Amino acid sequence: MRIFTDTEFTDFRDSELISIALVAENGAECYGESSDFDQSLCSDFVSDVVLSQLGMPAGRSMPYLELQREVQMWLGRISRRDQPVVCYDFDCDLKLLECLLGGELPPGWKLENIWSKLS
Numbered sequence: 001m002r003i004f005t006d007t008e009f010t011d012f013r014d015s016e017l018i019s020i021a022l023v024a025e026n027g028a029e030c031y032g033e034s035s036d037f038d039q040s041l042c043s044d045f046v047s048d049v050v051l052s053q054l055g056m057p058a059g060r061s062m063p064y065l066e067l068q069r070e071v072q073m074w075l076g077r078i079s080r081r082d083q084p085v086v087c088y089d090f091d092c093d094l095k096l097l098e099c100l101l102g103g104e105l106p107p108g109w110k111l112e113n114i115w116s117k118l119s
Contacts (some may be wrong), residue, residue: 001025001082002112003075007093008050010041017064017096018050020071031063043046071100080108086100 002025008018019033033054042051046094055061078084086105088094094111100106105111 001035002085002086002087003078004114005093005097007096008046009092009096010046011039011043012092014038015092015096016040016041017067017099018046019054019102021065022071024078027076029041030071031038031060032055032067032070034064034067035061036063068100069103071097072102074086075101075106077080080106082099084108085112086112087112087114089113 004023005020005022010016010018017034017035018032018037022030039047039051067118086094086109088111089098091113094113
C-alpha cells in the first residue's frame with residue numbers, strides 16, 4: 001500500500017515543519033499543522049502563500065509534540081502485511097517525516113521518491 005506524504009515548511013535552509021499530509025491508497029488520511037513553528041524562519045513565499053492557507057480545515061493545528069504523536073499513531077495502525085511504501089517528491093518531506101517519527105520508518109517499510117514520475 002502506497003502512502004503519499006507532503007509537507008509545508010519554513011524555508012529551504014531552515015526547514016522547520018509547518019504542516020504534513022499523509023494519504024494512503026485505501027483512502028485513510030492524516031493532516032496536521034504545527035502551531036509552534038518559528039514564523040521568523042519563513043521564506044517570503046511561505047509568508048505570502050502558505051501561512052494564509054493554514055487553519056483549513058479547522059481544528060488541525062496543534063503543538064509539534066502532539067502532531068508528532070498523532071502521526072506516529074496514524075502510521076502505527078498500518079500493518080507491515082500491507083507492504084507500506086511511503087512516497088514523497090522532495091527529500092525534505094522525507095526528512096521532516098522522519099523527524100516526526102524520531103528516526104527512520106519502521107522495519108519492513110519502503111520508500112519511493114516519485115519526483116521523476118510527476119509531470
